[in-house]
Amino acid sequence: MQRAMRLLEAAASHPGGAPAKQLAREAGLALPTAYHLLRTLTYEGYLRRRKGLLVLGEAAERLGAGGARQKQRGTLDDTLAHWHEAIGAPIYFAVYREGEIELVTVADSPGNPAVEEWADFRETGHAHAIGQCLLSQLDAEARRDHLERYPVQSITRYSVRDDRTFLRRLDAVGRMRPVVEHQEYALGTVCAAVPITVGDIAATMAISVPSHQADRLLPAVQALQREIGKLLGTLGFSISI
Structure with a gap:
């Protein structure tokens, strides 16, 4: 060998x-x-x-590409772990790829655990900040296509109730604005997501905190936004993971 x-x-x-x-x-x-x-x-x-x-040959090229992707994924994981420690909250990275919401990686810890995925993230994008942020970056046709496959449904008593209301909310948010949701996906949790677009790929970094610590959310998001420019190189390569 x-x-x-x-x-x-x-x-x-x-x-x-x-x-x-x-x-x-x-x-x-x-x-x-x-x-x-x-x-x-x-x-x-x-x-x-x-x-x-x-x-x-092609086999060697595939081997090399796999190694590069593994290295990129490791860099992304290290980056998120750094910001998890600095901010003191779970950090999520997700993309919208081939019509699906894909949670790529999460950095959390026992003291600051990530939100439990009790309802499939792909099917409940209307209810959590990650999905709302990703869908806000799509055009109207792509949004309608997504909702045809994954219609709005009541997740908690704070969730949006129907497709029309949800689409109006996305229009009000705008394409490149942070998104905040309060207990719409998980009771006792508030979340915020920052939009990232690399080429034609919609991506996001998100933060969650317990609802009784909601006052921490805005400062944490602002700190994350200040560093997005520094992170874009890492995130851009990670889109292909």
Whole structure:
């Protein structure tokens, strides 16, 4: 395995391709051994021949992309963990992808736990700040499409009651304004979400606190907003996770 990896590393250093003898030399392998491994790597799709030279194949590219995504996800998790500790509240990161609300990651702790997903976040976007913020960034047609698949339903006594009222609320919020909800998804919890748009992808970072600590919510959101610019590089790469 280590010898095969050395050959792949040698091939990766030559985007335009390299002959087998050169790869063997750079990997420090005897030619017979290198030829055997190169044939296997080519058969498995990790290498391919192009005009007599060996270049990375699709399997190696997928492997590299997976490693990059893992690194990006780790960076995102570290970023959220930092702000969870600094703000003292759960931090959520979510995106709207292929017509669905997707909660990508959450940073919380026993002392400041995240809201329990007692009703599917995807189906109850009208009731929580994450969903409201994501849907507020969509155009009218995309909003209607979402509500046709996931109609407004009563979650708590504070939830919006019907599609028309909800759509009016989204219009009033505007596309790039923070969203706040009070006990609409979970009794005893208030939440705020900050919109983030990268290209044509809607995303959000959100915070939740117990309702008796509601006075903490606005300062926490303001602190998060001040740092959004610094975080956009991390979040932009994380959209593809």
